[in-house]
Amino acid sequence: xxxxxxxxxxxxxxxxxxxxxxxxxxxxxxxxxxxxxxxxxxxxxxxxxxxxxxxxxxxxxxxxxxxxxxxxxxx
Numbered sequence: 001x002x003x004x005x006x007x008x009x010x011x012x013x014x015x016x017x018x019x020x021x022x023x024x025x026x027x028x029x030x031x032x033x034x035x036x037x038x039x040x041x042x043x044x045x046x047x048x049x050x051x052x053x054x055x056x057x058x059x060x061x062x063x064x065x066x067x068x069x070x071x072x073x074x075x
Contacts, residue, residue: 013065021058025050 028050029036035043044050 010066013062013069016065017058017062020061021054024057025054028053 032042032050051053067074
């Protein structure tokens with residue numbers, strides 16, 4: 001990753017943020033397929049919006065996990 005720092009806590013927080021993001025994308029795509037199948041209309045019609053929501057979620061969750069690790073790290 002381009003913005004990844006070399007600390008171990010940063011790698012751990014980035015990995016957890018990736019799992020959160022991929023879970024979000026998977027659930028949104030599952031919900032979209034179900035609503036398209038039963039209601040003939042997608043839940044979120046723009047793929048670009050789904051992408052940007054996932055990226056925003058990644059950066060927010062990475063910040064939260066990183067701040068949590070900084071708080072629990074011994075000085």
